[in-house]
Amino acid sequence: MSLQKVLGKTMQLDDRKSSGEKTDRLRRSIDSATTIPNREVDDLCEAFVMRVITINFITCAVKACKASASSFPLHFQDVEVEQQEVHFEPAFIQNLLPRIDWTGLRTTAIELGFPTVPDIKPNNDTLDEPMLRDLHRLLLETQVVEGKLVCGNCGHEYSIKDGIANFLLPDHLGSSPSLET
Amino acid sequence: MNEMADSKGRSLAMGKAYEEKHVHEVYQQIAQHFSTTRYKAYIGCGNGKYLAVNPNIFIVASDRSEALARIAAKHQPHSTIVADVLNLPHPYSFFDFAMSIAVVHHLSTRTRRVQAISEILQTLKVPNDTDQGGRALIYVWALEQKTSRRGWDKGDQQDVMVPWVMRGSSVAESAGHETQTFHRYYHLYEENELERDIQSAGGFVLESGYEKDNWWAIAVRAPENDESISATKLL
Ligand SMILES: [Zn+2]
Numbered sequence: 001m002s003l004q005k006v007l008g009k010t011m012q013l014d015d016r017k018s019s020g021e022k023t024d025r026l027r028r029s030i031d032s033a034t035t036i037p038n039r040e041v042d043d044l045c046e047a048f049v050m051r052v053i054t055i056n057f058i059t060c061a062v063k064a065c066k067a068s069a070s071s072f073p074l075h076f077q078d079v080e081v082e083q084q085e086v087h088f089e090p091a092f093i094q095n096l097l098p099r100i101d102w103t104g105l106r107t108t109a110i111e112l113g114f115p116t117v118p119d120i121k122p123n124n125d126t127l128d129e130p131m132l133r134d135l136h137r138l139l140l141e142t143q144v145v146e147g148k149l150v151c152g153n154c155g156h157e158y159s160i161k162d163g164i165a166n167f168l169l170p171d172h173l174g175s176s177p178s179l180e181t
Numbered sequence: 182m183n184e185m186a187d188s189k190g191r192s193l194a195m196g197k198a199y200e201e202k203h204v205h206e207v208y209q210q211i212a213q214h215f216s217t218t219r220y221k222a223y224i225g226c227g228n229g230k231y232l233a234v235n236p237n238i239f240i241v242a243s244d245r246s247e248a249l250a251r252i253a254a255k256h257q258p259h260s261t262i263v264a265d266v267l268n269l270p271h272p273y274s275f276f277d278f279a280m281s282i283a284v285v286h287h288l289s290t291r292t293r294r295v296q297a298i299s300e301i302l303q304t305l306k307v308p309n310d311t312d313q314g315g316r317a318l319i320y321v322w323a324l325e326q327k328t329s330r331r332g333w334d335k336g337d338q339q340d341v342m343v344p345w346v347m348r349g350s351s352v353a354e355s356a357g358h359e360t361q362t363f364h365r366y367y368h369l370y371e372e373n374e375l376e377r378d379i380q381s382a383g384g385f386v387l388e389s390g391y392e393k394d395n396w397w398a399i400a401v402r403a404p405e406n407d408e409s410i411s412a413t414k415l416l
Contacts, residue, residue, distance in 0.1 A: 049260075050260065050262075051260050053239065053260070054241060054260040054262070057239075057241050057260075057271060057272075057275070057276075058241075058262070058270050058271060058272075059270060059271065059272045060270065061264065061265070061268040061269065061270040062268070063268070066272065066273055072272065092239075096239055099239075158270075164247060164261060164262065164263060165262045165263070166247070166262070166263040167243075167262055167263060167264040167265070167268070167269075167270040168245070168263060168264065168265050168268075169265065169268050174265065174267065174268045175267055175268055175296070177267075177290070177292045177293055177296055
């Protein structure tokens with residue numbers, strides 16, 4: 001992607017943000033939609049989701065944990081999982097594959113009850129359509145709606161509510177410089 | 182590739198005892214919740230079903246505010262999390278591209294702004310012989326915006342509280358005040374200041390400029406004084 005395109009996107013985003021009224025309207029429509037008692041309606045059109053692939057790109061927010069192998073991947077606990085159909089794009093999975101930490105993905109898959117992830121990361125020769133579909137199902141269609149993510153190093157628990165995981169740290173764990181140097 | 186080396190490093194540190202504790206025990210703890218697993222096909226609602234605009238990109242979006250994160254989730258339906266720019270939950274030396282739009286200018290001391298930029302830069306892949314490394318686009322409000330309705334310009338106070346008027350219109354809100362005014366803190370960046378902060382944060386500016394009341398810069402991690410580059414090469 002060209003930088004110009006990225007910049008173009010940036011401008012649009014900023015326009016949207018600087019338009020307080022518009023943002024506000026959007027926020028209120030979301031707030032009201034998420035409080036509709038009929039969860040089905042909610043699910044259909046306000047799908048905030050924590051896809052399984054995301055976990056492969058995330059570690060503990062505590063700085064001291066990042067150097068420790070046991071902080072990755074974070075571990076799912078008390079999860080509520082949903083399957084949501086996502087349009088199958090083999091190229092997307094193929095392109096994603098080199099970026100995936102396979103050991104981490106296997107850990108996550110077992111925690112979510114997916115026993116079919118192979119021991120070794122498939123390469124171009126071993127990657128067939130059934131395998132691509134399995135990965136598509138696990139990485140993109142499997143979504144954690146509620147639950148916790150737990151760091152294997154420090155034990156800190158991050159909550160997932162309505163498909164959004166919250167990585168804000170309490171003051172004593174975060175790095176938050178307040179003095180000028 | 183770097184991440185292959187990373188995963189090798191990690192897999193070496195893992196093992197049977199590790200799996201026992203963090204895989205099997207955890208699996209036991211969560212097993213009871215599988216009964217609540219729901220399988221659904223969503224029909225007729227485009228949001229979420231067609232993920233990829235570009236099959237080469239996967240986006241993880243984050244915001245400090247949950248409300249904004251939810252808005253982002255609507256517009257970029259890849260994955261959205263709530264996180265603090267000073268404590269990002271991403272592995273170091275990982276991403277090909279990071280974008281920070283209208284974030285850094287909300288931090289109220291230079292130390293904090295430089296640390297936020299450093300935190301963003303550290304998530305980027307380090308440049309090496311085979312890889313150009315990750316790039317970050319950072320976008321902040323400019324002091325020099327005399328044509329905007331705010332009218333600030335060079336020489337003005339850089340640390341400002343900007344009013345933001347919220348008009349209530351729903352039934353619940355009209356019961357109270359019609360409008361509410363909030364004040365948000367901004368540090369307005371002057372010319373070349375973003376580049377200086379990026380440098381202090383261990384970055385190298387590839388390109389920078391001014392666009393519509395904002396300063397922007399595209400930066401990579403400066404390889405010279407970066408210890409992890411040699412570590413990456415050793416792996
Ligand atoms: Zn931790």
